[in-house]
């Protein structure tokens with residue numbers, strides 16, 4: 469299967485400092501991949517190099533031709549003195565048909581906020597408005613940089629659940645940076661542990677046990693995987709049924 473984005477031997481500098489070394493990475497259609505790592509370890513730099521906002525000084529990044537990207541940045545400051553509805557926000561920088569805006573808000577689980585002022589939204593609603601904007605062009609890959617910053621734990625869990633639904637409904641790949649290890653690990657197909665390079669990578673269960681991961685986050689997070697696990701019995705449209713044994717967050 470062709471990768472949506474792939475890097476080979478990628479080195480990235482910010483200023484004069486090499487912040488990422490020798491990154492080999494690929495993400496494919498429909499995957500949910502989470503990047504974890506300490507502060508300053510190069511997670512955002514990796515994301516920026518993948519979307520082309522930062523150019524690697526060595527190695528290659530290959531994006532599928534015509535790849536449709538949706539990007540939710542780490543932060544966006546809104547001038548509280550500037551009145552703007554969510555609908556208007558979705559029209560920046562490019563106007564979209566009303567139906568497209570409504571569909572994106574529905575996909576983001578936020579249909580009811582279309583006419584609300586941006587500055588009146590709760591943190592969770594604002595994140596959904598950002599998500600809706602990233603979904604407007606029906607992305608093949610959605611990239612989210614710490615999308616739940618400022619949300620409480622139920623808010624985080626609800627947001628990641630919505631991301632899984634978006635992936636299921638739209639079939640897009642999802643690549644996100646997160647510090648919410650306990651919540652995000654089991655929502656991911658694959659976890660990438662970054663600290664200036666890729667320390668370890670694999671299924672969440674495997675990464676949580678890896679020495680490199682434990683050296684960075686301690687063994688306490690080994691049990692973190694259990695936290696988000698919930699009972700997840702349902703049928704899909706294609707008739708297949710899911711029966712994972714998850715436990716709810718304490």
Ligand SMILES: Nc1ncnc2c1ncn2[C@@H]1O[C@H](COP(=O)(O)OP(=O)(O)OP(=O)(O)O)[C@@H](O)[C@H]1O
Pocket residue numbers: 482483484487505506507508509510511512513514
């Ligand atoms: N524009 C820049 N110019 C110079 N150095 C930068 C720039 N952006 C980031 N850096 C440096 O690059 C390193 C990696 O930063 P990056 O933002 O990628 O880390 P991160 O893992 O996303 O961190 P955090 O978890 O704190 O968001 C840090 O040392 C940071 O200070």
